[in-house]
Amino acid sequence: MPRSIRRRPGLAAALALLAAAAPAATAQQVVIYRCTDASGALTVQNDEPCPAGSREERAIIEPPPPMPVYVPQAPAPAPVTSRATQAAAATTPAVPERPEAPAPARIADADRLPPPPIFRCHTPGNDRYISEDAEPKPRCVPLQTVGINGDPSLGAGAACEWQYDRCERIPDGEACDGWRQRGREIESTWRYARGDARAPLQDAFARVSTILSDTTCGLPPG
Template identity: 30%
Template sequence: MDRGFPIACLSAAFAVAALHAPRAQADEVTIYRCTDARGNTTLRDTPCAKGQQQETRSMVRPKDAPNRVVDTAPEPRQQPAPPPTRTIVLAPPQPMYECRMPDGNTYTSDSPEGNPRWVPLWTLGYPAVSDGYYRPGGTRIVRHGDGTVDVNVDGGGYVHGPVPTIAGYGGGTWVRDECHMLPPSETCARLRDRREEIGNRFFNAQPTEREQLNREQRGIDARLDNDCGGH
């Protein structure tokens, strides 16, 4: 670099020249150093005025470094957190039983044991003694496989043979109605039928009965949800 062109001045001149340089000569810039009669020096991008001492310097305009291309991989898309695991515990289906009464009518029950009822022993085939052989508190009847009985009467010993008539009734016993389990599909159908009956009856029921019907319907709804896959 010539001493006549100070670095600071050249930088300023270069900046000015770069703005005014023709487009075709964008890569080369000419700097003019002009000195007038008084010794004042100026730097410009055009030729000096008449009567001024002129010096020129050609410079290559520096180029900006190319833009740095940063290959940034897209951030992985954050997957939403999975919903919390819900654990639902279902109770085993509750069976329903149909029970038959002696008159042929039926009813449903949640227990395999039907309703109890008291019946005389003779209705179950047990023998009864006639008046001639009966002694209160002292009669003992032994029934044999051939259909005969031994009757032990107080003071009279055993009387062996078939009992000819039924003149007296002995004791009785409790028996239960016979029940059998319904298949699951029939159980669900009957639960829905009962719920419909409750709905039809509810509006005409008394307040106390409505409370009972509400409790029963809540139990049916819960059972349908657990055993029958919903209402």
């Protein structure tokens, strides 16, 4: 004999009430009764025992744990700065830190040696600089290419011209001044260097500072 299932309206209402009461700490258990009468008809009901003469199955549904209550956090107060401080920060450019020079060695004046040779170099464009190398590496200066009719817009490929700087050794009596200028040039270049280019300049500045402090360049004037 086929069995019919009848659901009492109280079950849906009880489940909805249970969901609504979930956040409350005092939510109670819900007892579900499955009742089968003599004809085999099944009835599901909550919080009400089965009628006499029915086979009863009971299930207890635990309420879900209460949901945490969200409490919004107050935003942290912004630091208060004066208009003068803000204007100064906006107009003052960031100055990179000066390269650190090593501490001078304690060398007796009689034990100091002259500085290494230093050179003054001239570029083909009449620029001058101080170099520790008597023969700096040549530079390949790009050349403008033109088409067969002399039109620059039709130029194909790339070309460059190797240029060599001419260097001369600074006299021994002026070598210390040359090394000091070399230190200033390195420091000036270091201020505009970016990323990994700063580390080699830092090493070069430290080397020049050591020469100036540990050779006869470090002797007091006179």
